[in-house]
Amino acid sequence: MGKVIVVVSGKGGTGKTTAVGAIGSCLAAMGNSTLCADCDAGLRNLDITLGMTGFAVSNLSHVIDGECTLAEAVMKHPTIENLSFLDAPPFYRAEYDLKKAKDIFAEIRETFDFCLLDAPAGIGPDVEFAASLADMAIIVATGDASSIRDGQVMSVKLREAGIEDVRLLVNRVRGRIFSATGSTVDNMIDAIGARLIGVIKEDREVTLSANLETPLVLYSRKAAAKGFLKVAQRLAGVDVPISVK
Numbered sequence: 001m002g003k004v005i006v007v008v009s010g011k012g013g014t015g016k017t018t019a020v021g022a023i024g025s026c027l028a029a030m031g032n033s034t035l036c037a038d039c040d041a042g043l044r045n046l047d048i049t050l051g052m053t054g055f056a057v058s059n060l061s062h063v064i065d066g067e068c069t070l071a072e073a074v075m076k077h078p079t080i081e082n083l084s085f086l087d088a089p090p091f092y093r094a095e096y097d098l099k100k101a102k103d104i105f106a107e108i109r110e111t112f113d114f115c116l117l118d119a120p121a122g123i124g125p126d127v128e129f130a131a132s133l134a135d136m137a138i139i140v141a142t143g144d145a146s147s148i149r150d151g152q153v154m155s156v157k158l159r160e161a162g163i164e165d166v167r168l169l170v171n172r173v174r175g176r177i178f179s180a181t182g183s184t185v186d187n188m189i190d191a192i193g194a195r196l197i198g199v200i201k202e203d204r205e206v207t208l209s210a211n212l213e214t215p216l217v218l219y220s221r222k223a224a225a226k227g228f229l230k231v232a233q234r235l236a237g238v239d240v241p242i243s244v245k
């Protein structure tokens with residue numbers, strides 16, 4: 001039975017799409033059948049991160065509306081075996097049939113070992129919809145005060161939505177900024193109230209790989225790529241210690 005993990009953040013631009021692409025690629029490279037699904041209707045850009053621009057013909061809306069099957073909407077990655085992509089619709093509709101969506105995600109759990117949902121930022125109905133389909137959530141936060149505050153709110157909302165397994169991924173760690181603002185990973189864990197799943201350093205290779213439309217795991221062996229691989233290993237049940245330095 002596969003696991004559906006929604007990747008969220010209170011504040012925008014913290015690295016959700018980057019995380020979904022990088023962790024999903026690593027899980028697939030480790031041999032897990034993995035689906036990266038874009039749930040950021042309207043602002044979707046997971047296809048760019050995965051290097052799959054223009055691949056998708058159909059999206060999640062088409063599957064929910066019965067216009068195509070899940071298998072028809074899911075696109076296989078051209079080079080990373082075991083990795084698939086499901087595109088987001090161009091806009092979110094409040095009247096989605098939740099029961100139909102839950103049935104589709106039951107099929108996803110039967111087909112894939114992992115499904116990562118790239119959620120929009122914030123706490124709107126579109127995020128609630130994505131959260132209601134997931135078994136676990138990862139909050140992506142940076143050390144900025146506003147990101148921590150918004151992560152706090154998000155953590156409460158996710159638990160209210162019934163997700164018990166909520167984890168924190170600290171992204172874009174830059175030593176000097178963290179020490180200058182007094183923000184530490186420990187403070188963030190306490191403030192947001194979620195167990196740590198990983199710490200990712202600020203790394204220009206992330207932006208370079210995104211701009212070249214090449215998945216990070218194929219482009220880089222440096223700090224961020226290593227950090228995302230460790231998160232994937234932890235999700236797959238490998239005991240990898242977390243360094244907060």
Ligand SMILES: Nc1ncnc2c1ncn2[C@@H]1O[C@H](COP(=O)(O)OP(=O)(O)OP(=O)(O)O)[C@@H](O)[C@H]1O
Pocket residue numbers: 009011012013014015016017018019040119120121171172173200201202203204206207210224
């Ligand atoms: N660890 C990192 N080091 C350097 N740059 C990063 C890192 N993580 C993310 N970025 C950059 O930050 C920007 C925002 O990342 P991304 O699009 O993944 O965020 P997001 O949370 O999905 O944003 P949105 O809320 O708009 O959906 C991108 O330009 C990305 O390349």
Ligand SMILES: [Mg+2]
Pocket residue numbers: 016017018040118
């Ligand atoms: Mg995004």
